[in-house]
Amino acid sequence: LGSFEGSRWKMRAEKRKKNAPKELERLKSLLRADADAVMEEVKEVAAVLPPAELRQQQDDCKMDIGNKRNKKTFLDEHGQYPVWMHSRQKKKLRAQRLKEKKKSKLAKAMQKASAFE
Structure with missing residues (x-):
């Protein structure tokens, strides 16, 4: 060989x-x-091309983004995640968001309780 x-x-x-x-x-x-x-x-x-014409062309090329997203949570104004996001990632973000919400509710409840005492 x-x-x-x-x-x-x-x-x-x-x-x-x-x-x-x-x-x-x-x-x-x-x-x-x-x-x-x-x-x-x-x-x-x-x-x-003159610079003014170039700037005008660049403005025309900007994408028209219909829905705005929260950069931290990835949710749009309707509370929907992007289509490309995997369900595991959605689940993780949802759990994280609910955990924060629960923590803030608990803190508010503790403040109210301490205010009554």
Whole structure:
């Protein structure tokens, strides 16, 4: 097996050497054919626009986001999580939110109780 591996790589190297000129010619012909098309694209890209027009185009490209989300809880105004969020993550966030709510209710109850005493 070992001697066969060596001869295989040797033959591949010889094949690469033999096919190199043909491959080079093929690549050069591709470059010649694409050079005109590339130059046309460069001319289109290089069109100079005034800064005011560029700013106006950038304003037009802004995405219109319909619903606003809370960055901390990921909930939108209707209390819904994003569609891409996994149910495990939703469950974890919901539990965390309820825990905070319970803690604050308990603290308020303790304050009321201490106020009556």
